[in-house]
Amino acid sequence: MRFISCIVVGFLLTLQPNELLAQAFGGNLPSQNTLSPDQLSNSPSVYYYGQGQGVQIDINLWGEVKKTGKMIVPYTTDIISLISLAGGPTSNAKLDEVRIIRYTMQDTTAVEKIIRINVEKFVETGEQSYFPILLRGDTVIVPGGALSALQSFVSVLQIVTAVLQATFLFVIINQNLNR
Numbered sequence: 001m002r003f004i005s006c007i008v009v010g011f012l013l014t015l016q017p018n019e020l021l022a023q024a025f026g027g028n029l030p031s032q033n034t035l036s037p038d039q040l041s042n043s044p045s046v047y048y049y050g051q052g053q054g055v056q057i058d059i060n061l062w063g064e065v066k067k068t069g070k071m072i073v074p075y076t077t078d079i080i081s082l083i084s085l086a087g088g089p090t091s092n093a094k095l096d097e098v099r100i101i102r103y104t105m106q107d108t109t110a111v112e113k114i115i116r117i118n119v120e121k122f123v124e125t126g127e128q129s130y131f132p133i134l135l136r137g138d139t140v141i142v143p144g145g146a147l148s149a150l151q152s153f154v155s156v157l158q159i160v161t162a163v164l165q166a167t168f169l170f171v172i173i174n175q176n177l178n179r
Contacts, residue, residue, distance in 0.1 A: 046070045049077075049085055059134055061086050063142035064093035079117060079131050082140060089119075092144040092151070096120040100132065101139040 046069055055075045059082060062068050066087025073082065079098070083089060100115040115132055119142075122128050134140070 048072045057136035060139040064090040064144040065142050066090065077134060080122060080128060089142055092147050094143045094145050095123065097143050099141045102135060
């Protein structure tokens, strides 16, 4: 009985998209100092840009862009360049609500600071003088609209349905074997 359960679980894992497995198993990476630039750029969630171009900073990029993950970029990279390096925003991106989450030290306490940016304004006017400078350790979040939330819900629903189907199949096979 346990053997059949293992087969069903293994089968379900093979049905999952590779990106989902890469995201799930690619998170715990060694520090930047222990990996070569080639190893970093081949990792599922770390992208290395600007090799040999001076000081590099690491920025976390989440949300509605083509490639999410840790971006190791030159310290002069701005928010538009960062999103561009990630392949640009997806069609679901809400560019008027981009956020930078930054931790700063006040006395001996780390304080979270959230900076809101309207990238849509840049798209309309080309003006980016009001964009803050990105700092090492910043997390940039490009949120999605209602369609993005619906797509996420449907994806979860598909996974739950697949698990339920496998469970029912398992029960039916067990009942037929026990007759």
